[in-house]
Structure formats: C-alpha cells, structure tokens
Amino acid sequence: MKIQLFIPCFVDQLYPETGMNMVKVLEKLGCDVSYNTAQTCCGQPAYNAGYKNEAKAVAQKFLQDFKDPSYIVSPSGSCTGFARNYYDKIFENSSDQQLCRQVSGNMFEFTEFLTEILKIENVGATLNGKATYHDACGALRECKIKEGPRKLLSNVNGLELIEMKESETCCGFGGTFAVKFEPISIGMAQSKVKNALDTGAKYIITTDVSCMMHMQGYIDSNNLPIQTMHIADVLASGW
Structure with a gap:
C-alpha cells in the first residue's frame, strides 16, 4: 500500500x-x-x-x-x-x-x-513496564480516536496498561494557550501527571508530541519518576 x-x-x-x-x-x-x-x-x-x-x-x-x-x-x-x-x-x-x-x-x-485501514492491532513490539495512556485532545475530540491506541498497546509484549483518572482531560498545552495562560497550563499538567503517577506507571503514552513535550517539561522540572512516550516509539520497540 x-x-x-x-x-x-x-x-x-x-x-x-x-x-x-x-x-x-x-x-x-x-x-x-x-x-x-x-x-x-x-x-x-x-x-x-x-x-x-x-x-x-x-x-x-x-x-x-x-x-x-x-x-x-x-x-x-x-x-x-x-x-x-x-x-x-x-x-x-x-x-x-x-x-x-x-x-x-x-x-x-x-x-x-x-x-x-490496515486492520492491525499487534505489530510485535516489546516494552517492559507499566504504562498509562493520555487521550490527546486532537486525537480524541477531532478524530474520535479512543480504543485503537489502547488495543495496540494491549498487544505490546511486557507492557501493563493501566487507566488513569481523567485520561480524557487536557494536559494543558493547547498551543498558544500554554504561553498566554501559563499558570493554568502548568496546573493542568500537574494534575495530569499526578493522575499518571497514581497508577504506578513508568510511562505516559500518547499520540501527540505536543502533549508529550508539555508533560515532560513539567516532569523534568520536578524530577518526577515517570517518562512520556509517543505511541510510535512504543510500537517500534523490541524488534
């Protein structure tokens, strides 16, 4: 194709x-x-x-x-x-x-x-550890993507997927929103990362690098024991 x-x-x-x-x-x-x-x-x-x-x-x-x-x-x-x-x-x-x-x-x-389109749910990836999934606003609200990423992640060898509270809530980036409303944006990132940490996850996985960048910035600033990953990086792991 x-x-x-x-x-x-x-x-x-x-x-x-x-x-x-x-x-x-x-x-x-x-x-x-x-x-x-x-x-x-x-x-x-x-x-x-x-x-x-x-x-x-x-x-x-x-x-x-x-x-x-x-x-x-x-x-x-x-x-x-x-x-x-x-x-x-x-x-x-x-x-x-x-x-x-x-x-x-x-x-x-x-x-x-x-x-x-390809009707694929298992690409043969391997990533060991616990992970939680963040529903990026663009994917969820604009493209109606909800279950597909979770199906792909559920078939990654060694990965335990745990749902966090308020997985559909915005991470706080929102493009220029993060610049114009910085305190609110940081507060939203704090809430999102806390919910992820509460699951015991090692990874926050999502479809959009803008969300990754925003959450990882908060994580790095506060030396928190969690890491963001794009789902493409997850699916390319271990083979």
Missing part, C-alpha cells in the same frame, strides 16, 4: 526519532512509504491564533504537497484533525475545495491508520 508521510512541525524539529519509528512500523507492515521534502506546516497554529489568511496560504501549499490521491499518515491527531475538520471551512466556495476534500479525506492519524 502506498502512503505519504506528513511530519508535523514538533516532530520535525524536536522529535525526529518519532517520525523515523513510524516509518519503521509502517514498512514492517508492508507499506510503500514516501516523504515529500517540500512539505511544511498544516496551518493550524496560524488559524488558531486568528491569522486566517496566513493559515489559508499555508494550507494551500499543504494541498499541493499532498495532491497525490493516496493515504496520508501522520503521527499527530492534532494536525490530522485540523485538516479533516477545518480545511473544508477554509476553502469553502473556492477553486481548491475539491482538492481539499480529497486531501482531508485521505489523511489519517498513525494509530487510526493501523487499526482502521
């Missing part, structure tokens, strides 16, 4: 190993993976900040970069959800609307692609 990779900004700049591990898993499952090096951002940061015209210009480039009619897979529910739910509004009544619907319809978050 031919697929195109969309690598979000945070993955490209801060967590490139997560992108590489996603490729590792997809190729193991027989996918023909391509990466367009001209790609940039999906436009979400500008759109959420109110810069609609600038966001549209970035989104137009995204449409051209991914106009090939094949699946687009991304290690981010946030970016996937933005393209899927907001591009149609951005390009409403424009000459780009047909291409917009093709592109947004072809875009899938990584775990969603594994479970819903």
Whole structure:
C-alpha cells in the first residue's frame, strides 16, 4: 500500500526519532512509504491564533504537497484533525475545495491508520513496564480516536496498561494557550501527571508530541519518576 508521510512541525524539529519509528512500523507492515521534502506546516497554529489568511496560504501549499490521491499518515491527531475538520471551512466556495476534500479525506492519524485501514492491532513490539495512556485532545475530540491506541498497546509484549483518572482531560498545552495562560497550563499538567503517577506507571503514552513535550517539561522540572512516550516509539520497540 502506498502512503505519504506528513511530519508535523514538533516532530520535525524536536522529535525526529518519532517520525523515523513510524516509518519503521509502517514498512514492517508492508507499506510503500514516501516523504515529500517540500512539505511544511498544516496551518493550524496560524488559524488558531486568528491569522486566517496566513493559515489559508499555508494550507494551500499543504494541498499541493499532498495532491497525490493516496493515504496520508501522520503521527499527530492534532494536525490530522485540523485538516479533516477545518480545511473544508477554509476553502469553502473556492477553486481548491475539491482538492481539499480529497486531501482531508485521505489523511489519517498513525494509530487510526493501523487499526482502521490496515486492520492491525499487534505489530510485535516489546516494552517492559507499566504504562498509562493520555487521550490527546486532537486525537480524541477531532478524530474520535479512543480504543485503537489502547488495543495496540494491549498487544505490546511486557507492557501493563493501566487507566488513569481523567485520561480524557487536557494536559494543558493547547498551543498558544500554554504561553498566554501559563499558570493554568502548568496546573493542568500537574494534575495530569499526578493522575499518571497514581497508577504506578513508568510511562505516559500518547499520540501527540505536543502533549508529550508539555508533560515532560513539567516532569523534568520536578524530577518526577515517570517518562512520556509517543505511541510510535512504543510500537517500534523490541524488534
């Protein structure tokens, strides 16, 4: 199966190993993976900040970069959800609307692609220890992803998955929210990490590196005995 990779900004700049591990898993499952090096951002940061015209210009480039009619897979529910739910509004009544619907319809978050398109729930990964799963807002609310990641994690050898309280509650990042409302954002991270620690977990696993970055910052600042991991890194472990 031919697929195109969309690598979000945070993955490209801060967590490139997560992108590489996603490729590792997809190729193991027989996918023909391509990466367009001209790609940039999906436009979400500008759109959420109110810069609609600038966001549209970035989104137009995204449409051209991914106009090939094949699946687009991304290690981010946030970016996937933005393209899927907001591009149609951005390009409403424009000459780009047909291409917009093709592109947004072809875009899938990584775990969603594994479970819903490839129908895979076990990739043969191994990671020893206890873990808990954080429902990232983009994946849960924009893409309706809930059970798929948990099914994949339940089949990781050596991993004990424990549900934490309020797993669906936001970690506090929210893009510019973390900058504009820093005390609230930190308080939300504190609550999320406490709930994870209460399970006895060694790992907090999620679908979005933005959540990872935010929670790990709080963890590191307070020297707490827990670690965040992207699910692609988990699924690429042990083989």
